[in-house]
Amino acid sequence: MQNRMFVSLGLPLIAAVAAIAQPPAAAPFMVHQLKPNIYWVEGGGGNSGVIVGDKGVIIVDAKTTPAGGKELLDNVAKITPKPVTTVILTHSDGDHVNGLASFPAGITIIAHENNKKEQETALAAGGRGAPPADHLPTQVIAKNKTSLKIDGVKIELYHWAPAHTSGDLVVYLPSEKIVFTGDIVAAQLPDPLIHLEKHGSSEGWITTAKGVVGLNADQYVPGHGNVQTKTDVQTRLTNAEAKRAKIKDLVAQGKSLEEIRTAVGDAPPAAGRGGRGPGFPTFTEVVYRELTNKSA
Numbered sequence: 001m002q003n004r005m006f007v008s009l010g011l012p013l014i015a016a017v018a019a020i021a022q023p024p025a026a027a028p029f030m031v032h033q034l035k036p037n038i039y040w041v042e043g044g045g046g047n048s049g050v051i052v053g054d055k056g057v058i059i060v061d062a063k064t065t066p067a068g069g070k071e072l073l074d075n076v077a078k079i080t081p082k083p084v085t086t087v088i089l090t091h092s093d094g095d096h097v098n099g100l101a102s103f104p105a106g107i108t109i110i111a112h113e114n115n116k117k118e119q120e121t122a123l124a125a126g127g128r129g130a131p132p133a134d135h136l137p138t139q140v141i142a143k144n145k146t147s148l149k150i151d152g153v154k155i156e157l158y159h160w161a162p163a164h165t166s167g168d169l170v171v172y173l174p175s176e177k178i179v180f181t182g183d184i185v186a187a188q189l190p191d192p193l194i195h196l197e198k199h200g201s202s203e204g205w206i207t208t209a210k211g212v213v214g215l216n217a218d219q220y221v222p223g224h225g226n227v228q229t230k231t232d233v234q235t236r237l238t239n240a241e242a243k244r245a246k247i248k249d250l251v252a253q254g255k256s257l258e259e260i261r262t263a264v265g266d267a268p269p270a271a272g273r274g275g276r277g278p279g280f281p282t283f284t285e286v287v288y289r290e291l292t293n294k295s296a
C-alpha cells in the first residue's frame, strides 16, 4: 500500500496543496517482540521486520520516508548494537521501500527481480514517490523458492505468482515459524489489495495465499495491521475465493460493475473524494477489470 498523498500529485494543484497541507496523521512507531531475536515495527508506513543475526541485523521493509527509515534504525539501535547489514523487500511500494534512503551505504538489499524493475520504472518517472536511486536492490530473486542462511538465520523467500504486485516476496523463518507476508495481507482491509498497474493479479493472490497458509507457521506479520494467525489468513483466503467466484459468475451473466458491487455487498464508492485522490480500486473492481478488460 502506498501513501495516498502520492496519488494526489496528478490532481490540480489546489487539491495537491490541500493534501500536502493536511497529511494523514503518522502512526507512532511501536516495536513488538515475537521471539528473542525477532521483532516487528509498526508505524511510519508498512510494517517492518527486525531479525537479529549473529553479527548483524536483517530488516524486512524500510518505511515510507527518509525520516521514517531513520526512526526505524533508531528503534533497531535500542534493540541491539549490531549493524544493519541486509534488507529484504516484500514488494516495491514506497511505504515499504523509500525509507531506505536513510540506511547505510553498501548494505545488501534483496528483492524479487520484478520489484527491482518496478523501482527502476518509478525512478525513471521521478516525483516524490520515487525510490532512492542509491539504494536499489543489490541481489534479485527470480525463483519461486529461495533458501538462504544470512548471519546464522535460516530464511526462505517465496514468490508463487504475481499477487499484490508482480514482484512480491514472502519471507519465512522456518525455525521460528514466522512469516512476513508484505501486503499479501493488509489486515485492516477486508479484501485483498491488488495493484493492477504493477501487474498484480487476483488469481495470483489466491495462489499466493494458499502458499502462505501452507507454510508451517503460526505468526503472520502482515504488511499493515496486527499479527495474524494461520486461521486468520485461511479465512481471508476462503472469503476472497468465494467473492472472486461470485464476481466471475456475475460477469458471465453480463452484469455491470455497479450491479456486481451491490450483489457482493460492497459499500458504495465514497462520494466526496476530497483532495487525496481516488485511492485504490477495490477487489471487486480489480476482478471485474481482469475478467472484462474494462476500466469501469
Ligand SMILES: [Zn+2]
Pocket: 001, 002, 091, 093, 164, 183, 223
Ligand atoms: Zn503495498
